[in-house]
Amino acid sequence: MQPLERYASLVDDFDAFRAACERPLPSVVRVNTLKASIERAREALNAEGVAYEATDWHPGVLRLDERGPGTSWPYFHGWLHGQEEVSALPALALDPQPGEVVWDAAAAPGSKTTQLADLMDDEGVLVGNDNNLGRLSALRHNAERLGITNLVVTNQDARNFSFKPFGDRTDDAKRIEAFDKALVDAPCSCEGTIRKNPDALDRWSMTHVESVAGIQKGILRRAIQATKPGGTVVYSTCTFAPEENEAVLDHVLDEGDCEMREWDAPDGFETDPGVTEWDGETYDPSVELAHRVYPHRNDTGGFFCAKLEVTA
Amino acid sequence: MTDADSNADPPENDGQQFDRLPATADERVVPGRPTREEVVQWWDQRFGVPPETWDGHTFWEKGNGKIWAFAADVVSPIAVEGLGLRILRARQEHWKPSTNAVQRFCRDATENVVVLDGDEAACFARGDDQELPRWDGDWGYVVAAHEIAGDVEPIGVGLYLHGELRSTVPKGRREDLE
Ligand SMILES: C[S@@+](CC[C@H](N)C(=O)[O-])C[C@H]1O[C@@H](n2cnc3c(N)ncnc32)[C@H](O)[C@@H]1O
Numbered sequence: 001m002q003p004l005e006r007y008a009s010l011v012d013d014f015d016a017f018r019a020a021c022e023r024p025l026p027s028v029v030r031v032n033t034l035k036a037s038i039e040r041a042r043e044a045l046n047a048e049g050v051a052y053e054a055t056d057w058h059p060g061v062l063r064l065d066e067r068g069p070g071t072s073w074p075y076f077h078g079w080l081h082g083q084e085e086v087s088a089l090p091a092l093a094l095d096p097q098p099g100e101v102v103w104d105a106a107a108a109p110g111s112k113t114t115q116l117a118d119l120m121d122d123e124g125v126l127v128g129n130d131n132n133l134g135r136l137s138a139l140r141h142n143a144e145r146l147g148i149t150n151l152v153v154t155n156q157d158a159r160n161f162s163f164k165p166f167g168d169r170t171d172d173a174k175r176i177e178a179f180d181k182a183l184v185d186a187p188c189s190c191e192g193t194i195r196k197n198p199d200a201l202d203r204w205s206m207t208h209v210e211s212v213a214g215i216q217k218g219i220l221r222r223a224i225q226a227t228k229p230g231g232t233v234v235y236s237t238c239t240f241a242p243e244e245n246e247a248v249l250d251h252v253l254d255e256g257d258c259e260m261r262e263w264d265a266p267d268g269f270e271t272d273p274g275v276t277e278w279d280g281e282t283y284d285p286s287v288e289l290a291h292r293v294y295p296h297r298n299d300t301g302g303f304f305c306a307k308l309e310v311t312a
Numbered sequence: 313m314t315d316a317d318s319n320a321d322p323p324e325n326d327g328q329q330f331d332r333l334p335a336t337a338d339e340r341v342v343p344g345r346p347t348r349e350e351v352v353q354w355w356d357q358r359f360g361v362p363p364e365t366w367d368g369h370t371f372w373e374k375g376n377g378k379i380w381a382f383a384a385d386v387v388s389p390i391a392v393e394g395l396g397l398r399i400l401r402a403r404q405e406h407w408k409p410s411t412n413a414v415q416r417f418c419r420d421a422t423e424n425v426v427v428l429d430g431d432e433a434a435c436f437a438r439g440d441d442q443e444l445p446r447w448d449g450d451w452g453y454v455v456a457a458h459e460i461a462g463d464v465e466p467i468g469v470g471l472y473l474h475g476e477l478r479s480t481v482p483k484g485r486r487e488d489l490e
Binding site: 036144170 | 384393
């Protein structure tokens with residue numbers, strides 16, 4: 001808990017924040033509508049006597065009464081995927097459409113990738129990338145279980161992602177040289193996962209926050225370059241540190257090829273605005289349009305999510 | 313005559329990249345590579361999967377005989393880690409469908425579908441083999457299915473031989489659902 005004390009000045013009702021961080025997180029599943037309708041998946045859960053409650057803000061995101069979604073027929077059929085409730089936000093913010101070419105820059109193990117595929121109705125090209133080969137095999141396993149067929153899996157450092165395998169700078173009509181949309185669900189210090197992993201903060205250090213912020217800037221910068229003008233880039237983390245959130249946005253805004261865009265969180269989901277001043281630094285005022293998710297507001301994990309539009 | 317290619321060995325399947333399947337045998341360059349037409353026909357003949365099921369998908373080979381279905385089209389060859397869903401193991405006498413392909417594409421299958429009752433389905437999902445003398449259809453790979461939430465749903469791939477239904481559910485997908 002210690003590192004979280006540094007956010008006391010940012011959070012209203014810090015006692016409620018602290019108390020929420022100490023409670024375990026409910027198990028949540030998302031219905032994979034590529035394989036079953038929300039009604040059918042819920043009917044199958046009812047028939048097996050698995051108790052759940054739909055979240056206030058999404059009929060296909062279900063909180064289970066007991067832990068672990070692993071052992072039920074609807075799970076076996078790939079109708080459900082275990083995914084933390086807050087983690088459903090970035091794909092909704094990106095709002096990918098069937099037929100688009102979409103990049104998930106740091107994709108493994110694929111909770112958000114598989115949700116993007118669902119929103120695309122499994123049409124178009126979804127590129128799921130991660131630099132960690134072991135985690136990529138989990139991504140592939142999840143995507144196959146859910147019956148996804150529009151996913152291309154790549155193993156590159158997202159900071160220098162190359163379109164070479166996709167035939168860039170050739171005259172092949174099927175080449176891909178840019179994305180319509182990109183999601184950067186960045187590696188981070190994971191402060192917001194404390195409810196799921198009580199030891200998440202054991203190895204927290206300011207040095208780690210600073211080094212991971214460097215990687216985040218590199219990945220987000222590449223995502224902005226690799227996305228067509230007019231396209232959307234969503235940046236998300238599961239951490240509270242402004243160094244890894246607003247400061248990273250401020251860095252890319254300063255380079256001038258993108259702008260912050262307003263995005264409304266779903267009705268019934270309460271968020272706080274991005275912060276514009278922290279630890280003696282001031283950030284671009286538009287970072288206020290980002291969403292901070294504190295655990296006590298909606299009884300979820302902690303999260304950060306921002307929507308950008310590429311302008312050049 | 314300096315046509316080097318005519319003396320070279322025929323091209324081989326390269327396990328590091330995905331190659332688009334030729335549409336028909338006339339377009340085949342790599343020996344032994346199945347064609348799109350053969351793959352579509354195989355699903356139709358074996359399971360009654362209508363050929364138009366695949367209209368939106370391209371087919372690819374990576375690794376020896378591993379066939380993948382992808383929902384769009386990209387350059388060929390392409391050196392990536394995954395491209396769509398692995399649907400089939402070809403280049404062997406009896407082609408073998410994958411569990412994930414059967415779950416996704418055999419909902420409307422009409423041939424070689426074995427509908428299991430509750431206990432049989434649970435046994436199958438655990439990865440266990442079972443005696444199933446009542447099946448009087450073909451031997452070989454079958455779709456194991458059961459009824460759930462008002463409809464018949466494929467569970468996975470069975471191998472039916474000598475009165476026994478063997479489960480081929482891969483280790484990482486097995487589940488105790490009793
Ligand atoms: C927060 S996790 C992603 C979670 C995933 N989006 C999901 O929803 O399941 C961050 C990921 O970034 C990957 N990563 C770290 N550095 C990277 C880099 N330079 N390029 C690509 N991926 C990277 C890590 O391996 C990790 O899988």
